[in-house]
Amino acid sequence: MPLLKVRNIETYYGPIMAIKGVSFDVEQGAIVTILGANGAGKTTILKTISGVMDPEKGSIEFMGQPIEGLPPDRIVRLGISQVPEGREVFHDLTVKENLMMGAYPRKDRDGIKKDLQMVYGYFPILGERTAQLAGDMSGGQQQMVVIARALMARPKLMLLDEPSLGLSPLLVKEIYAIIKRINTEQKTTILLVEQNAPMALSTASHGFVLELGRIVMDDSCDALLANEDVKEFYLGIKEEGVRGERRWKRKKKWR
Amino acid sequence: MELLNEILQTVLSGISIGCVYGLVALGFVLIFKATEVINFAQGELLMLGAFISYSLIGLLHFPYWAALAVTVIVMGLLGTLLERTVLRSLVGEPVYAIVIVTIGLSYFLRSMVSMIPGWGTDTYGFQTPFAEKFIRTGKLVISWEYLAIILITTALIFLLFSFFRYTRVGTAMRATSQNQLAAVYMGISVTRVFSLTWTIAAALGGIGGILLSPITFVHMNMGFIGLKAFPAAVLGGFGSLPGAIVGGLIIGITESLAGFYLPEGWKDIAAWIILIGVLIIRPQGLFGIQEKKKV
Ligand SMILES: Nc1ncnc2c1ncn2[C@@H]1O[C@H](COP(=O)(O)OP(=O)(O)O)[C@@H](O)[C@H]1O
Ligand SMILES: [Mg+2]
Numbered sequence: 001m002p003l004l005k006v007r008n009i010e011t012y013y014g015p016i017m018a019i020k021g022v023s024f025d026v027e028q029g030a031i032v033t034i035l036g037a038n039g040a041g042k043t044t045i046l047k048t049i050s051g052v053m054d055p056e057k058g059s060i061e062f063m064g065q066p067i068e069g070l071p072p073d074r075i076v077r078l079g080i081s082q083v084p085e086g087r088e089v090f091h092d093l094t095v096k097e098n099l100m101m102g103a104y105p106r107k108d109r110d111g112i113k114k115d116l117q118m119v120y121g122y123f124p125i126l127g128e129r130t131a132q133l134a135g136d137m138s139g140g141q142q143q144m145v146v147i148a149r150a151l152m153a154r155p156k157l158m159l160l161d162e163p164s165l166g167l168s169p170l171l172v173k174e175i176y177a178i179i180k181r182i183n184t185e186q187k188t189t190i191l192l193v194e195q196n197a198p199m200a201l202s203t204a205s206h207g208f209v210l211e212l213g214r215i216v217m218d219d220s221c222d223a224l225l226a227n228e229d230v231k232e233f234y235l236g237i238k239e240e241g242v243r244g245e246r247r248w249k250r251k252k253k254w255r
Numbered sequence: 256m257e258l259l260n261e262i263l264q265t266v267l268s269g270i271s272i273g274c275v276y277g278l279v280a281l282g283f284v285l286i287f288k289a290t291e292v293i294n295f296a297q298g299e300l301l302m303l304g305a306f307i308s309y310s311l312i313g314l315l316h317f318p319y320w321a322a323l324a325v326t327v328i329v330m331g332l333l334g335t336l337l338e339r340t341v342l343r344s345l346v347g348e349p350v351y352a353i354v355i356v357t358i359g360l361s362y363f364l365r366s367m368v369s370m371i372p373g374w375g376t377d378t379y380g381f382q383t384p385f386a387e388k389f390i391r392t393g394k395l396v397i398s399w400e401y402l403a404i405i406l407i408t409t410a411l412i413f414l415l416f417s418f419f420r421y422t423r424v425g426t427a428m429r430a431t432s433q434n435q436l437a438a439v440y441m442g443i444s445v446t447r448v449f450s451l452t453w454t455i456a457a458a459l460g461g462i463g464g465i466l467l468s469p470i471t472f473v474h475m476n477m478g479f480i481g482l483k484a485f486p487a488a489v490l491g492g493f494g495s496l497p498g499a500i501v502g503g504l505i506i507g508i509t510e511s512l513a514g515f516y517l518p519e520g521w522k523d524i525a526a527w528i529i530l531i532g533v534l535i536i537r538p539q540g541l542f543g544i545q546e547k548k549k550v
Binding site: 088 | 437
């Protein structure tokens with residue numbers, strides 16, 4: 001049984017249909033990625049899973065239990081934590097207070113203490129800056145705060161929304177290495193949403209390509225890396241030929 | 256010495272009334288920070304608290320401290336109830352519409368009080384343990400009536416500060432006011448935060464009422480204190496809790512001095528003159544920062 005089972009969800013912004021019948025599974029223990037250009041609907045999918053938005057149609061099952069339509073605070077308590085895009089720290093709280101907010105639903109004081117140390121192990125800079133206001137940190141450090149904060153909830157499934165956005169290539173590498181470690185060492189299942197296809201595909205095991213609210217490809221990351229369309233449109237590796245025509249033909253083939 | 260005593264008395268009474276302005280201003284700021292709504296019924300919550308404590312002490316002969324505790328609890332519950340019944344159904348409506356509803360609420364509370372048997376439109380008073388008690392040191396005379404207000408307010412501020420600073424729920428409330436969406440992702444129930452905010456604001460109103468009663472007596476129009484507390488909140492930066500208290504104190508002291516040394520009439524506009532003066536020099540208020548608020 002997959003940890004997360006999404007079936008035919010349709011999500012709207014008012015009259016605008018942003019997600020047009022998306023289905024996919026996330027297996028226990030995996031890192032799965034959804035690739036898509038800006039505006040494809042990646043964030044909307046994550047918001048629909050975490051309950052911030054409700055799907056008009058379709059179902060979402062987490063550990064065999066339907067969760068669509070539940071309020072977001074219930075879904076967090078079931079074990080799904082979202083790391084929102086754009087490094088949404090609590091800017092006037094200290095690093096430690098930010099992390100403790102991640103543990104908000106938990107009552108096990110000893111466990112929380114241990115996990116603080118665990119998180120400082122992954123992000124040593126946070127351990128050195130516990131009393132600093134999160135708003136005064138650099139972009140990379142804020143990205144670490146939001147990932148660490150989500151980890152503090154001890155989620156079974158972590159939803160990561162474009163962790164590479166706006167960071168230097170070096171920092172992106174560093175953060176992805178930590179994401180990989182969290183997945184293997186903490187057994188946290190990860191659903192990763194990205195525009196940065198090279199990074200995501202080399203980290204995840206399975207990938208989906210999302211275009212205009214629809215999944216157009218579904219394959220192992222190795223296969224996606226080798227795919228001509230992915231190479232051209234997501235990895236920026238162009239081939240010879242009349243570009244406009246190629247693009248049109250390729251897109252046509254996906255539908 | 257005579258003059259010094261006079262000034263001291265005036266300042267002291269200014270500080271004590273300023274404490275009450277500060278408490279009402281705190282109510283404004285708390286609700287604004289959490290929900291972006293300005294609650295124009297905050298003064299009426301104080302008025303209701305005053306009537307409740309009058310009933311408890313004057314009619315039912317409760318001891319002062321018991322009456323204080325019961326008033327806080329009853330007002331807190333009323334705040335919760337108001338949020339559940341009125342405000343929650345308005346979530347998602349434009350802020351100006353909700354603000355208008357709070358104005359309606361203030362009228363509603365005033366007419367309700369005027370219709371309740373035993374309350375009505377008369378002016379009432381009740382005994383406090385501090386009445387007619389003084390501390391004398393040499394020529395200086397300090398009235399317990401004023402001192403008690405200052406001490407109780409100080410204790411209350413200390414409590415509130417500790418709550419927001421050190422408790423899990425208090426921190427969650429600060430987090431929610433800084434970044435509502437991120438708070439939702441933490442599993443914080445924003446609805447419960449709003450509800451708790453109204454509970455606290457109404458309880459503060461209740462305490463303000465019981466504190467103010469010995470000075471202005473209990474009457475239907477006590478809520479107009481909001482007209483002084485509002486500039487106090489703006490003076491402090493409208494978004495800063497310490498700012499609300501400091502703003503209240505500044506307005507209380509100035510008003511008291513103006514009432515004593517300036518011709519009739521200046522007292523009531525002193526608050527607004529200071530506000531305009533400060534805003535010309537520092538448009539964001541004394542403690543205001545350009546907040547990078549994310550919703
Ligand atoms: N708040 C909103 N109101 C209306 N439309 C929105 C809103 N947020 C996103 N959209 C639209 O929904 C689509 C998907 O957006 P989003 O999920 O944010 O994409 P992505 O995360 O892949 O960049 C886009 O076309 C976008 O314009
Ligand atoms: Mg997005």
